[in-house]
């Protein structure tokens with residue numbers, strides 16, 4: 039009898055440990071205890087979850103950048119800041135065309151360069167005369183930001199602003215308190231004149247001001263203002279919610295942790311942490327188990343892949359023939375969205391103020407390929423079964439496969455089809471957990487490996503040569519805590 043009681047207590051304890059998985063979640067970040075026992079850091083990192091604004095952002099998957107300013111008229115990438123505002127004259131500007139095209143291509147947000155490094159403002163700001171108000175366009179009465187905002191409303195598109203911290207026009211740049219005030223005023227206008235803003239993009243590119251003066255940005259004040267005026271907006275790159283993936287090529291890491299030891303943002307505290315760990319957004323390893331051992335804290339800091347459809351960020355007539363074709367865009371999709379990142383694809387309007395037919399052709403090609411890819415889930419929504427259990431996630435109609443062990447296998451009934459793409463998703467509202475997985479296929483009693491991978495995160499896509507199989511097996515070979523697999527699908531694409 040005594041033995042039975044002891045055994046029952048043991049199982050009860052085990053059970054309650056497993057249930058703790060549901061209790062302990064850390065929104066945004068977690069600080070590790072000093073010298074924790076083996077495995078504790080991984081277990082805690084697995085329970086860091088996104089803020090709701092970060093989760094909503096991740097679900098957008100594909101977003102668009104619009105680089106447009108005086109550079110569009112001077113054939114430059116980085117304007118000097120002394121260009122005459124009169125040069126800006128996009129006579130056929132049609133922001134509705136931009137948003138319609140981008141929406142048709144599957145983009146869910148548009149982020150515009152409200153001000154690039156040259157300092158020219160696309161809205162009639164009160165902070166400087168270097169803006170559309172001094173341009174020939176619409177006799178100085180136009181407002182590109184307003185037109186884009188209205189078009190976004192019409193097409194139900196999210197809206198974001200890029201406001202370059204580096205400003206080669208502002209006289210006060212380099213007089214740190216003065217410029218910080220000026221920058222906060224510009225931010226205030228953008229965040230209060232145009233309704234809801236969903237992302238604020240702080241470029242990390244930074245140069246000297248007049249006479250070699252360096253500007254000390256008051257990042258904390260910028261973040262505080264955004265939290266106050268637009269609490270749901272994510273702040274990106276030099277911001278705290280969204281991380282630069284580290285390249286501008288369109289390719290994210292194969293192992294992409296959204297929980298990083300890299301401290302977000304540009305504050306002196308964050309800089310000190312990253313310096314001590316030797317980390318920057320371009321570091322290959324931002325979240326491995328080995329790195330966690332050196333870190334004191336980890337953060338939900340997911341990757342955004344920014345890349346231009348053209349060689350440059352701005353439109354140049356000479357690049358009309360150098361636009362990435364549909365195959366390249368599809369490859370970028372697999373290497374960004376398919377690697378646990380959000381794609382931010384730049385499509386710059388030309389000097390008429392329109393997206394060219396060349397860009398449209400590639401974009402629509404991408405859309406057609408994605409429609410074809412996702413047309414038929416060959417697993418037909420089948421739930422994994424086997425040793426795992428399914429459990430509904432609170433308040434959500436989706437069901438995660440939540441196996442009660444870290445290492446588990448699932449078996450899927452036969453599929454009478456050939457496939458060459460696999461899609462996996464973790465329910466990241468419960469954190470990112472999977473460290474390694476393998477997909478195998480059985481044909482004529484023989485199991486063969488179809489694909490292996492490390493991280494999954496919000497979305498992982500794998501491509502491989504055509505496979506025909508009687509049975510499929512997904513095995514999570516390593517996970518930081520019980521995995522929550524919300525999707526496992528197989529597709530065929532040409």
Ligand code: FUL
Nearest residue numbers: 115116241242243344351
């Ligand atoms: C960089 C900038 O210098 C480029 O001009 C472009 O805006 C790109 C998105 O970010 O840092």
